[in-house]
Amino acid sequence: MTTSNSTVQFRMRIYREGAIAIGPGRVALLEAIEEAGSISAAARKLKMSYRRAWLLVNDTNNALKEPAVSSSEGGVAGGGSRLTPTGRALVEHYRNIEAAAARAAQADIDALTALIAKEPAESD
Amino acid sequence: MTTSNSTVQFRMRIYREGAIAIGPGRVALLEAIEEAGSISAAARKLKMSYRRAWLLVNDTNNALKEPAVSSSEGGVAGGGSRLTPTGRALVEHYRNIEAAAARAAQADIDALTALIAKEPAESD
Numbered sequence: 001m002t003t004s005n006s007t008v009q010f011r012m013r014i015y016r017e018g019a020i021a022i023g024p025g026r027v028a029l030l031e032a033i034e035e036a037g038s039i040s041a042a043a044r045k046l047k048m049s050y051r052r053a054w055l056l057v058n059d060t061n062n063a064l065k066e067p068a069v070s071s072s073e074g075g076v077a078g079g080g081s082r083l084t085p086t087g088r089a090l091v092e093h094y095r096n097i098e099a100a101a102a103r104a105a106q107a108d109i110d111a112l113t114a115l116i117a118k119e120p121a122e123s124d
Numbered sequence: 125m126t127t128s129n130s131t132v133q134f135r136m137r138i139y140r141e142g143a144i145a146i147g148p149g150r151v152a153l154l155e156a157i158e159e160a161g162s163i164s165a166a167a168r169k170l171k172m173s174y175r176r177a178w179l180l181v182n183d184t185n186n187a188l189k190e191p192a193v194s195s196s197e198g199g200v201a202g203g204g205s206r207l208t209p210t211g212r213a214l215v216e217h218y219r220n221i222e223a224a225a226a227r228a229a230q231a232d233i234d235a236l237t238a239l240i241a242k243e244p245a246e247s248d
Contacts (some may be wrong), residue, residue, distance in 0.1 A: 063241060
């Protein structure tokens, strides 16, 4: 959200064994896969290499009890891909968390934003 | 917070003119300055160079209407430092936001965490 020239960003990550299991980049990729219908089209949309997108999907699937993405024709590397029920639940809970967090913290966010200078201050 | 072997991390950042004005690293530094009584002692505590700590304080002060840190004897570079009322308000609102966000989102966080595998899955 944006207040005057300030932008507030909430980011939630869930780590598993010290590595990210769920975070904003992975959720955006899952949403793009659902929309675009394949990992390669999602990667193009997010200006990400296919290799990086594939590795993120693979890591995410491995971090979950059930995979988030299922792929047809030739496995994850080929053909179309879509979200599983687990993948859709993951995206939905993640977006709910962001919205609930922003709503619950609104008064303190406004108070914090009010401390920020409106115009660039001179650096000394 | 930790659930089984998963750790949930909330991070809020406020950007101003495209650069971070308030974020978790700066808030931790302000808290350390308040506790330690100087930028150099806070930097040591956070295993950060004095130069980096000083630059972060300077950037933060410049991003705010009123500085967050005031320094005695020789300016920011020397002597003791402490938080101003603005600095204390900043830290308090930031910690309130984290707590309110985590509370508000608890049910979805639990649902999301429940999707994560308990044991490391084999990579393929």
